[in-house]
Amino acid sequence: MSEGVTQADQPTVREGESRDLFSKFDETIKVRETLLASGVEDPFSLVMEKVLSPTRAICNGRDTILLGTYNYMGMTFDPDVIEAGKQALEDYGAGTTGSRVLNGTYQGHKECEEALKEFYAMDHAMVFSTGYQANLGIISTIAGKGDYIVLDIDSHASIWDGCSMGKAEIVPFKHNDIEAMEKRLKRIPEGAGILVVLEGVYSMLGDIAPLKEMVAVAKKYGAMVLVDEAHSMGFIGEHGRGVCEQAGCIDNVDFIIGTFSKSVGTVGGFCVSNHPKFEIMRLVCRPYVFTASLPPSVVATAATSIRKLMHGSNKRAHLWENxxxxxxxxTEMGFQLGTAEPQSAIVAVIMPDLERGAAMWEALLKEGLYVNLARPPATPANMTLLRCSLCAEHSEEEVETILGMFERAGKAVGII
Known part of the structure; x- marks a missing residue:
């Protein structure tokens, strides 16, 4: 996709008139219109008319297997989780109507943070209204003007936005390149504050970071380390604590960011830390202070889910098999995948271009399979992907059915 609209493309502005503020999106509008004009159903406006389970829903009137929901551990329909939400809704009402620093801290919020501290075996936990806000708040508050943030070029949008909001010097490095990361760290002035931001699993290709080596390099240069484990919490590591745990470097990581909208099965975000001064963040972190807290029913479902994930070893093993x-x-069919070997619950299928990617997406939907169509600028290297995210509740039979669907659709569209 084009980087944007060139100067020549901008409409003429007459004296006394202002430029259309939407003109910057003209290229994106054009791409979308061209795609829809080809007869393909809009892949970004799908409606799930009824959700039947963590792995199935009614889409366009058809029973559809879900392979693009990030519901990694299948907790959305867990009976205990649902019951906890119902009880909290009945006991505390629909919402808090206030910030955590005012009237928005209920007993459930503290219990949810206690569950997180127990899950990660850390001293502090702070719950945000979304995972996006967790990154936005923690990064922008910790690293400000005069500080440096060294981050992977493929970092999530919420990480980039957190960097921008804090006005720190942003120093990106080539994806998962340890040597490139160290070169950037060497150039930072002595005595400057440094935050290294990494992700456990990168959500587009499903690849993991070499965290053990990267954390060691960061500490060599006196940096603090933040790792976003949104796509690995609950699944990767002996206790489901993520790639940090699997790599054996969790004790050297200063902040772990996560979300409730993936393995936990609800909505919200969090940060856990052992830093002795961490609690001051509740008073100085603007995206925490100036937004309403999560509804009681949400934190109740999250706390219940987190505690159950502590004992989810069988689910984790089944998800790895899937x-x-x-x-x-x-791979055997001839599809090009984002990683040579499975590294996470994300399997990215690389498409030749957006048009054929959309055609493949639609062919799979007609087969009864929903996946994510991902396109630039969200994807690295201008790739178009069909992103598959597996669930621990997918049965062996469902996985075999999915493979059959991919084979038929791939041949019909000419991808394989």
């Missing part, structure tokens, strides 16, 4: 089977099956 990932290996899907990755292996698609």
């Amino acid at each position: 990932s290996k089977r899907l990755h292996g099956g698609l």
Whole structure:
């Protein structure tokens, strides 16, 4: 996709008139209109008419297998989780109508933070209204003007926005390149505050970061380290604490950011830390202070889910088997995947271009399979992807059915 509208493309502005503020989106509008004019259903406006389970929903009147929901551990329909939400809704009402620093801290918010501290075996936990706000708030508050943030070029939008909001010097490095990261750190002036921001699993390709080596390099230069484990919490690591745990470097990470909208199965975000001064963040972090807190029913479902994930080893093992089977099956068919080996619950199928990617997406939907169509600028290297996110509740039979759907759709569209 084009980087944007060139100067020549801008409409003429007459004296006394202002430029249309939407003109900056003209290229994106054009791409979308061209795509829809080809007869393809809009892949970004799908409606789920009824959700039947963590792995199935009614889409366009058809029973559809869900392979693009980030519902990694299948907790959305867990009976205990649902019951906790119902009880909190009945006991505390629909919402708090206030910030955490005013009237918006209920017993459930404290219990949710206690569950997080227990899950990660850390001293402090802070719950935000979304995972996006967690990154926005923590990064912008910790690293400000005069500080430096060294981050992977493929970092999530919420990380980039947190960097911009804090007005720190932003120093990106090539994706998962340890040597490039160290070169950037060497150039930072001595005595400057440094925050290194990494992700455990990168959501587009499903690849993991070499965290053990990267954290060691960051500490060599005196940097603090923040790791976003949104796509690995609950699934990766012996206790589901993420890639940090799997890599054996969790004790050297200063902040772990996560979300409730993936493995936990609801909505919200969080940060856990062992830093002795961390609690001051509740008074100085603007995206925490100046927004309403999560509804009681949401934190009740989150706390219940987190505590159940502590004992989710069987689910984790089954999810790994699902990932290996899907990755292996698609590779055998001739699809180009984002990673040579399965590294997470995300399997990214690389498409030749947006048009054929959209055609493949639609062909799969007609087969009864929903996946995510991802396109630039969200994807690295201008790739178009069909992003598959597996669930621990997908049965072996469902995975085999999914493989059959991919084979038929891939041949029909000419991808394989």
